[in-house]
Amino acid sequence: MNKIHFRLVYNRKKKLNKYGEALIQVEVYQNRKKIYISTGIYVNPQQWDTSRNKIIHHPHAEELNRMLEEFILELQWEELKYWKRGIPISLSVFRKLKVHSDTGKMTFLHFGRNWVEQSSRKENTKKNLLTTLDLLNHFHPSIGFEDITYSFLQDFENFMHQKFYETNTIAKHMRQLRTFVNEAIKRGYMMAENYPFRNYQIKTIQSKHTFLLPEEIRKLEQLNLSSSSESLTHSLKAFLFCCYTGVRYSDFIRLNEKNIVKLKGGKWLMFKTVKTDTEVSIPLYLLFQGKALLLLQEYKQDLNSFFRLKSNSSVNKDLKKIGIMAQIDKHFSFHTARHTNATLLIYNGAQITTVQKLLGHQSVKTTQGYSEIFSGTIIKDLKKCKF
Structure with a gap:
């Protein structure tokens, strides 16, 4: 039997759609003849690595590359079924498969992925x-x-x-x-x-929000990662930056040097949130003794590189290792930084409405969910009271 070869092809027609994206197809080759099957996945040219035939620099790169692998595996499985039965297979079989897909006879998972993309x-x-x-x-x-x-x-x-x-x-x-x-x-x-x-x-x-206590933040600030990978250090510094600013992961990775603005005697972080499309202005010089500015200073030669963080799941794996190294007996993720920021601001006396503005919440009720009281807050408040 003549073996069939499959390979991914990007932008075969050398034409981008109105979103600046092009289609990824599977080339099915046999006996100097070939057909092309649509994967239904579109990316822009900067998100396609031609040498490795894979998606890069895309927020869903891992998931999309897995989808492409599964797509080819299904085609290979179809070929294998013919081989097992000793039946010759030709490209016409895959043309029928394409038509089948177009008529809507697909699995629930394929439907879901196509719809999402x-x-x-x-x-x-x-x-x-x-x-x-x-x-x-x-x-x-x-x-x-x-x-x-x-x-x-x-x-x-x-x-x-x-x-x-x-x-x-x-x-x-x-x-x-x-x-x-x-x-x-x-x-x-x-x-x-x-x-x-x-x-x-x-x-x-x-649910109760997980947050880090001041002493746990200090452990992270004092942690020596000089012998660890640069990637681990980057994850820690990005996490601490978000502890000081309350920025979400989805917003952090979209920041650049243009979001740092000098205003009213100090530097501010100004951006529009991805989740709620809300304008947020954060006075970096006034929060947590300007610690966020000190972190930015470390990357002043290439500030944009600080915000080019790897995937959220990969950073969370780093934070798990970092937590163990810092001897913090608490599971925390990147989003814990946002909870920590809000909780510590309230602990230090910031008004709920102020915290609401800093976090970019549309409703103060959302912010109130962060106002959990831990023992330090109780002691601090009671010391202010005169009995």
Whole structure:
């Protein structure tokens, strides 16, 4: 039998769409003949590495490269089925597969990924949705639309419990699965009368924000990482910067030197948040003795490099190592920096409305969730009282 070769091809037609992006296709080659199958994934030229045939510098690079690998694996699996049966295979088989996909006979996961990539949702929302699809793929790799039933929801929930996911994390994934189901119904892939969430209740509990205490922040500030990798040091300094400023990961990686503005006698950080599209102005020189400015000073030769941080999940792995090295007996992630910032500001006497403005919250009720009282606050407040 004549072997078929598969390879990824980017922007074959040398033409970008209105968003400045081009399509990634799979070239299927046999006997000097070839056809091209669309992956449905578009990226801009700066996000494609021609030498390695993979996506780079994209907020969802890991997930998208995994999707491309799975796409080719499915094509190879189709070829293998013919080989096992001793049946000659030609390119026409893959032409039929393409038509099959275009008529909508696809798996639930492929539908979900295609929809996410083509949607106009914010990048952080897309990343969260893709995370749920990855988890679904781990639970059941070949989900059909007809498989999404009330029993499936219960089984998926139990699967996450077995993986020791927290109740609210499970709720987040179930809400995102519900988003996919709703979209599948709108597009006619599922019947509304079979809506699986009709009798299913998504369970949540009131969560407590994890934050670092002042002494834990000091441990991180004093930690010597001179013998560690530059990447580990970068993750620590970026985390501390966000402890001092309250900036989210999604906003941090979009900052550049133009966001640092000299105003009213000092330097300010000014930007628009990704999550809420809110203008935020942070007086760096007034917060935490200007420690954020000292960190920026270390990168003054190439300030933009400070904000070019690796993926959130990779940074969180670094922070786990850093926490152990600093002897902090508490699990914390990059987002803990935001909770820490808000909690310490309130501890040091900042008004809720001030913290609201600094964090870019649209409602003060959101900010009030950060105003947990720890023992240091109680002692500090009581010392001010005259009995």
